[in-house]
Amino acid sequence: MKPPRDRFLGIARPDLRDEEIDELVDSIRSGWLTAGPKVDRFEQALATYTGAGHLRCLSSCTAGLTLALRLAGVERGDEVLVPANTFASCANAVEHAGARPVLVDSEPETGLLDLAHAEQLVTPRTRVLMPVHLGGRPVDMDAVAAFRDRHGITVVEDAAHALGAEWRGRRLGSWGNLCSFSFHATKNITTFEGGALVVRDEAEADRVRRLALHGLDRSAWSRHGTGAPDRYDVPEPGFKFGMTDVSAAVGLHQLKRLDGWIERRDLLARHYDECLAGAPVELPPPAPDGARHARHIYAVLVREDAAATRDELVGVLRARNIGSTVHFHGLHLQSYYRDRYGLRPEDLPVASDWAERSITLPLHPQMTEGDVEDVAEAVSAALHRGRAAA
Numbered sequence: 001m002k003p004p005r006d007r008f009l010g011i012a013r014p015d016l017r018d019e020e021i022d023e024l025v026d027s028i029r030s031g032w033l034t035a036g037p038k039v040d041r042f043e044q045a046l047a048t049y050t051g052a053g054h055l056r057c058l059s060s061c062t063a064g065l066t067l068a069l070r071l072a073g074v075e076r077g078d079e080v081l082v083p084a085n086t087f088a089s090c091a092n093a094v095e096h097a098g099a100r101p102v103l104v105d106s107e108p109e110t111g112l113l114d115l116a117h118a119e120q121l122v123t124p125r126t127r128v129l130m131p132v133h134l135g136g137r138p139v140d141m142d143a144v145a146a147f148r149d150r151h152g153i154t155v156v157e158d159a160a161h162a163l164g165a166e167w168r169g170r171r172l173g174s175w176g177n178l179c180s181f182s183f184h185a186t187k188n189i190t191t192f193e194g195g196a197l198v199v200r201d202e203a204e205a206d207r208v209r210r211l212a213l214h215g216l217d218r219s220a221w222s223r224h225g226t227g228a229p230d231r232y233d234v235p236e237p238g239f240k241f242g243m244t245d246v247s248a249a250v251g252l253h254q255l256k257r258l259d260g261w262i263e264r265r266d267l268l269a270r271h272y273d274e275c276l277a278g279a280p281v282e283l284p285p286p287a288p289d290g291a292r293h294a295r296h297i298y299a300v301l302v303r304e305d306a307a308a309t310r311d312e313l314v315g316v317l318r319a320r321n322i323g324s325t326v327h328f329h330g331l332h333l334q335s336y337y338r339d340r341y342g343l344r345p346e347d348l349p350v351a352s353d354w355a356e357r358s359i360t361l362p363l364h365p366q367m368t369e370g371d372v373e374d375v376a377e378a379v380s381a382a383l384h385r386g387r388a389a390a
Contacts, residue, residue: 002377005321009371011297012186012189014365015261017249023138023249035213035242042248044109045255046181050163050173054205057248061160063241064180064197066091067208069129071178071199072128072154074099080128080156081121083113084332084351090130090158091331101341103332109285109327111299112139114350115147128154133162133172135293135327136188136201137287141167141175154178157343160195163188164262166292173198183247188261188296189254191247211238213366264365265295271369272298272361275376280306280383282357289362298363299327308358308364317383323362324373328353 024052027038039057045053055085059062068232074080085102091101105117113131129147131139139157148155159165159172160182166172168266210217215238218231229311247341273283282301287293302310310326317324331345331353361375 001309002320002374004043004319005374008321008323009362009367009375010323011325011360011362013366014185015052015257015364016190018163019253020250022066022136023253024217024246027152027249030245033390034244036245038245038248038252039243042243042251042255045196045252046196047253049197049258050171052173052179054199054202056197056199056205056208057243057251058195058197058208058241059243060184060193060241061158061180061182061195061367062093063212064195065156065158065237066096066239066257067197067211068178068180069097069099069128070211071204071207072156074127075298077125078127079119079125080130081113081126081334082130083134083350084287084330085111085113085133085328085354086134086331087160087327088291088331088334089160090132090176092143095365100125100341101331101337101348101367102126103337103348103351106354108353109282110137110141111350111354112137114151115140115143115287118147122151122153126151126153128156130156130158132158132160133165133294135284135299136161136165137173137284138162138291138293139164140288141170142173144177145175148177153284156180160184160187160270161296162294162325164258166290168290176200176295177313181286183251183254188265189242189258191251191254193249194243194247195336196243211226212241214238214240230278237356261365262292262294265363266293268363268365268367268369268372269293269295269298271361271372272376275373276300276379278381280378281379295363296325297360299358300379301357302359302383304357306381307385310357313359313379315377317375318376321380322378325360326355326358328354328358 078099082101085106094101155177157179179198183191215234280303
């Protein structure tokens with residue numbers, strides 16, 4: 001096995017350039033630091049990019065999910081179908097709405113929500129299906145639309161990983177559903193913290209704008225320079241979920257590079273596939289014809305016949321100065337959801353398997369092919385030789 005790398009290779013790394021810094025400084029010097037003209041510009045750019053008719057920028061993807069459930073009319077006693085194999089924010093948003101997250105198992109190969117299992121869980125209380133485009137791989141949007149129409153429910157897409165992903169040539173956000181994106185520091189583009197929610201019409205867009213600012217019917221930017229009395233009304237209580245101009249200043253320039261970054265991520269992911277072809281891991285399957293994978297993360301499943309476990313592999317990689325993480329812990333395995341709903345690992349066997357065997361390897365556009373080869377060599381050596389490889 002090669003010696004450890006001189007520099008640590010993390011799983012993600014934001015790429016901030018002079019254009020972002022100059023725009024950021026311009027915002028600071030303008031004195032307009034909260035939601036203002038640059039948020040408006042970023043919203044317009046995102047709407048154009050995604051093909052969404054109406055979109056609002058927010059403080060996070062989780063804020064988008066929270067407001068989407070409000071728009072969907074989710075109330076106490078309602079049920080929301082949520083993948084078990086996803087981050088806590090999905091189920092947390094449902095809990096905060098007073099509803100029940102009903103956990104759905106995963107497809108074995110992709111880890112995506114299993115619509116066949118979801119079909120078995122629909123009840124008269126089901127109000128929302130929340131598909132997650134995990135790792136940037138789009139869910140089958142035709143199947144999602146058929147499910148939605150068959151059951152007369154609302155779809156809230158969690159596209160935190162998937163800005164720029166496409167299904168049958170249409171970008172996510174353009175499929176007529178509520179759809180939430182993330183611009184966290186680890187995502188394909190960043191605004192430091194931030195997100196956006198695609199909505200279905202102008203009335204919903206106006207409501208999201210109000211709800212994101214305590215429920216006020218007029219923002220500070222809309223009141224600025226009008227010469228009218230600085231009055232506002234609160235038609236319904238809201239939250240503090242707005243994006244700032246400082247964040248939008250960065251996002252404006254990040255978005256311009258997104259397609260190139262996705263292409264670079266795809267090339268690196270394909271190189272991983274080549275380099276790991278002989279390793280005892282299950283590789284991520286290619287995206288279906290007509291789909292575009294956003295390639296937010298590269299995750300593999302450690303095979304049961306490997307000479308080391310997933311957890312042992314994490315330690316070996318860290319000793320080699322290579323980062324890795326486990327994205328997929330399984331909501332049904334988290335103490336709150338396990339105990340509140342009496343869930344067992346065998347209730348959701350595929351999601352439980354992913355929780356035991358998945359590992360996310362470094363993937364970001366600033367990596368080189370040599371970086372990929374270093375990671376693949378370390379993975380292969382560790383899993384072929386076990387603890388002796390460390």
